[in-house]
Amino acid sequence: MITVENLTKSFQGVSALNGVTLDVEAGTVLGVVGPSGAGKSTLARCVALLERPDSGAIRVDGTDITSLDGSALRAARRQIGVVPQGDSLLRQRTAAGNIALPLESAGVPGPQRRTRVGELLDLVGLTDKAASYPDQLSGGQRQRIAVARALAANPSVLLADEPTSALDPETTGSVLTVLDRARAELGVTVLIVTHDMGVVRKICDDVAVLEQGRVVEHGKVLDLVNNPISRTSSALLPAVDLNPINESSYDRVADVVLVGFAAVGALLPEAAHRFGVELNIVGGGLTRLGETPVARFRLGLNGERSDSALEWIGEAGGAVQRSLKGPQGVAA
Amino acid sequence: MRSATPWSDVFSFLLEATGETLYMVGVSTVIATVLGVPVGVWLQLTAQGGLRPNAAVHRILGFVTDLGRSMPFIVLLVALTSVTRLIVGGSIGSTAVIVPLAVGAIPFVGRLVQNILSEVHVTVVEAAITTGASTLRIVRGVLIRESLPALINAIGVTVIALIGYSAMAGVIGGGGLGDLAIREGYQRFNDRILWSTVAWLAVLTTVIQFGFTRAARASDRRRHASV
Numbered sequence: 312m313i314t315v316e317n318l319t320k321s322f323q324g325v326s327a328l329n330g331v332t333l334d335v336e337a338g339t340v341l342g343v344v345g346p347s348g349a350g351k352s353t354l355a356r357c358v359a360l361l362e363r364p365d366s367g368a369i370r371v372d373g374t375d376i377t378s379l380d381g382s383a384l385r386a387a388r389r390q391i392g393v394v395p396q397g398d399s400l401l402r403q404r405t406a407a408g409n410i411a412l413p414l415e416s417a418g419v420p421g422p423q424r425r426t427r428v429g430e431l432l433d434l435v436g437l438t439d440k441a442a443s444y445p446d447q448l449s450g451g452q453r454q455r456i457a458v459a460r461a462l463a464a465n466p467s468v469l470l471a472d473e474p475t476s477a478l479d480p481e482t483t484g485s486v487l488t489v490l491d492r493a494r495a496e497l498g499v500t501v502l503i504v505t506h507d508m509g510v511v512r513k514i515c516d517d518v519a520v521l522e523q524g525r526v527v528e529h530g531k532v533l534d535l536v537n538n539p540i541s542r543t544s545s546a547l548l549p550a551v552d553l554n555p556i557n558e559s560s561y562d563r564v565a566d567v568v569l570v571g572f573a574a575v576g577a578l579l580p581e582a583a584h585r586f587g588v589e590l591n592i593v594g595g596g597l598t599r600l601g602e603t604p605v606a607r608f609r610l611g612l613n614g615e616r617s618d619s620a621l622e623w624i625g626e627a628g629g630a631v632q633r634s635l636k637g638p639q640g641v642a643a
Numbered sequence: 644m645r646s647a648t649p650w651s652d653v654f655s656f657l658l659e660a661t662g663e664t665l666y667m668v669g670v671s672t673v674i675a676t677v678l679g680v681p682v683g684v685w686l687q688l689t690a691q692g693g694l695r696p697n698a699a700v701h702r703i704l705g706f707v708t709d710l711g712r713s714m715p716f717i718v719l720l721v722a723l724t725s726v727t728r729l730i731v732g733g734s735i736g737s738t739a740v741i742v743p744l745a746v747g748a749i750p751f752v753g754r755l756v757q758n759i760l761s762e763v764h765v766t767v768v769e770a771a772i773t774t775g776a777s778t779l780r781i782v783r784g785v786l787i788r789e790s791l792p793a794l795i796n797a798i799g800v801t802v803i804a805l806i807g808y809s810a811m812a813g814v815i816g817g818g819g820l821g822d823l824a825i826r827e828g829y830q831r832f833n834d835r836i837l838w839s840t841v842a843w844l845a846v847l848t849t850v851i852q853f854g855f856t857r858a859a860r861a862s863d864r865r866r867h868a869s870v
Contacts, residue, residue: 359769359773360773361769361772361773385775385776385777386775387775388772388773388774388775389774389775391773392773393770393773395766395769395770395773396766397766398764398766398767399764399766399767399769399770400767400770401767401771401784401785401788401789402767402789402864402865403788403789403791403863403864403865404788404864405864412771412774412776412784413774413775413776415776415780415784416774416775416776416777416780417775444864444865445865446865457770460770460774461773463774464774464775
């Protein structure tokens with residue numbers, strides 16, 4: 312749906328984007344993460360058509376939109392709904408009036424405009440706040456109105472630039488829920504630029520890690536967590552604490568990543584039972600990526616068939632990331 | 644010593660002078676607003692980080708604006724005599740004062756307006772840009788509408804500044820309250836007229852300021868209510 316090809320941008324000789332290439336499939340959510348100064352904001356501003364890249368292309372449905380001008384540029388902007396970073400609502404307009412802004416720009420007549428605004432207020436769960444002014448709304452409500460505004464003109468792509476950076480964890484949840492609903496109910500393709508891995512954990516299908524203006528990692532979140540050396544896995548999976556004293560009492564110690572209900576729930580007891588080994592979780596923990604439970608455990612095993620048990624776990628769908636004690640590379 | 648002017652005469656003096664002042668100030672404020680707001684908008688559009696940045700245009704316009712503001716009004720009043728004659732067909736009287744008053748107020752309004760428009764947050768303006776709004780729509784619907792309360796206050800400030808300037812209108816026979824205080828009051832040692840004019844000017848200024856403050860507040864939709 313939206314592809315970014317080899318985008319470069321520099322400011323006064325300092326390069327911010329160094330050949331960024333991304334691809335977001337229709338109806339999916341991509342999270343672009345990275346440390347501050349990695350070029351996230353510049354990328355977001357280029358995709359929002361607020362900044363023109365030095366070279367490269369941004370294609371929506373195959374059409375390059377980076378070199379447009381005048382009314383073609385304004386039409387392209389309506390294709391990309393933008394939730395800007397920070398407070399961006401007009402303070403002299405009601406919530407409904409703010410949502411109507413893109414529709415006015417698009418020349419949508421009054422009655423249709425009101426219907427559409429009603430639908431969007433419903434989508435973000437703020438129907439009762441239609442006549443409220445931004446100063447009467449909480450930070451999270453304002454941000455949900457900003458999402459509704461971004462969706463008003465039926466864009467095919469929704470870009471959110473640090474949509475949760477100023478919000479507390481609870482409010483963050485409500486804004487992310489709204490973004491997720493937009494994808495589910497409107498089928499819009501979502502690109503979220505964020506420094507918060509929690510956002511990736513909650514709603515992203517794909518993730519791209521940006522560092523010094525380059526994409527250093529790009530793929531499906533659930534694939535990347537299985538890759539022990541990926542930054543995504545180390546950021547998203549529960550930490551396994553080193554505890555040498557505890558580990559010394561086991562024949563084998565290994566880290567294992569389990570994805571999905573079946574794996575998390577049943578794999579380890581089944582392995583212990585099948586191979587007659589003692590299998591203990593000595594570290595790590597359980598988390599959730601979107602709806603999917605994901606675990607990273609450090610296992611301690613005792614028994615003759617410990618290696619076979621680990622091998623079996625690997626074959627049955629768990630990823631044995633490393634064996635810390637015993638033969639290396641037992642992984643499937 | 645001659646007896647003081649009867650109060651009834653003082654009132655009729657004040658009434659006539661107030662009419663002249665309001666006429667001069669009113670018309671020149673309207674003209675200064677109609678022409679000064681676009682100057683302010685243009686200054687802000689061409690400023691660095693504006694919607695249509697253009698350093699050359701911005702610098703020239705800014706220079707002309709500041710040149711206009713640096714001109715003492717009394718100088719403007721006499722310097723513009725020929726221009727005034729061209730526009731209103733004469734160079735004395737209340738109507739003739741309107742020309743230098745308006746000319747003096749346009750750059751004043753322009754700078755005030757630019758300062759106010761520059762206060763509109765860049766994220767708000769950029770959000771409007773991303774909705775595909777045209778520059779004209781952003782100027783009207785965002786820049787001006789968002790700062791309307793401040794703009795109304797600025798017009799109030801202008802009105803009161805112009806009442807002050809119009810005191811010099813007497814130089815070219817414009818009349819008005821300032822002229823009354825100087826000519827009838829001060830120069831003819833008529834304390835009653837001098838001080839009643841001063842008092843009346845204070846009342847008038849307060850009332851005008853009050854009106855503009857109220858109008859500005861009425862136009863302001865920001866409410867700091869609890870959620």
